[in-house]
Amino acid sequence: MPELPEVETIRRQLAPLVESRALLEVAILDERWSRPLHPRELEEALRGRTVERLGRRGKYLLWGFSGDIHLAQHLRMTGSVLVDPDGEPPYTRVRMRFGARRGAGAAGQRRQVSLVVTDPRRFGTGELLVGGDALERFLDERLGLEPFDEGFTSAYLREIVRGRTAPIKAVLLDQRRVAGVGNIYADEALHRAGIHPLRPAGKLTGAQLERLREGIVGALAAGIDARGASIDDFRHVDGVRGSFQDEFRVHLRAGESCGVCGGPIVKIVAAGRGTYVCERCQRPPRQARRTR
């Protein structure tokens, strides 16, 4: 499931292929993708516009088009973006075709580029944002700080956990507080920090919050370095898998031993999500209950 490192991997691969190209054709095959807009409305709004910049914020892939038009694309659980695929891949939900790169000389830049969005479970979305501050307002409503922002300090973490009784994992998964962390990187960050996912967020000490900041940034950076994790559906734009799943310290590793202390990795439920933890490195709070 694409989280920050997977979306950033897509952005880095895709940006040089689509920036400065006009979107000649766009076809939205699944009407859920563009809701509440009808696919035709979104297609007409985008067709013919040039991609000025491909950005990312949290787990959103942000298409900046000419004329102050933005498309905020979210891949949710099972979305992938494929460039120049052979034929029509299964579960294709959106097709795009881009023209030659503006002012390009090299043959590769004059060639057209085709792109498809695949998404078996159809949770993915594309939201149209028109004009000046629409994008900024959209993002501010939904997303807290980026973990790579210089303001993302232990003091910021202190601020967002203050008074919270919910488990720390629930806070990490809350995009309005920390942008881009999902189930995989929450587990990995908490293990790096030696903090149990069920610890009440507001009770963490300053030292724990500093370790947590390092754990979040460290896990996300490692994920980006490995070009993301491919558990089932995630693929690079050329169909290749990421490799971060081979570096998981706890996630999906129930029954194996912890690489730090040798203790057993167990699966529990935290914030309603399957959660992997080494309870020797990550001491559980008193009333924590283990399932399975």
Add this chain to the structure above:
DNA sequence: AGGTCGGCCTGGCAGC
């Protein structure tokens, strides 16, 4: 208002 849970969706798999 914070916290929790169900709905969306479908492939995959456990269990009969």
Add this chain to the structure above:
DNA sequence: TGCTGCCAGGCCGACC
């Protein structure tokens, strides 16, 4: 073997 039903989970809306 083939069917049923449950699980996975990001995000949102409903409810306590």
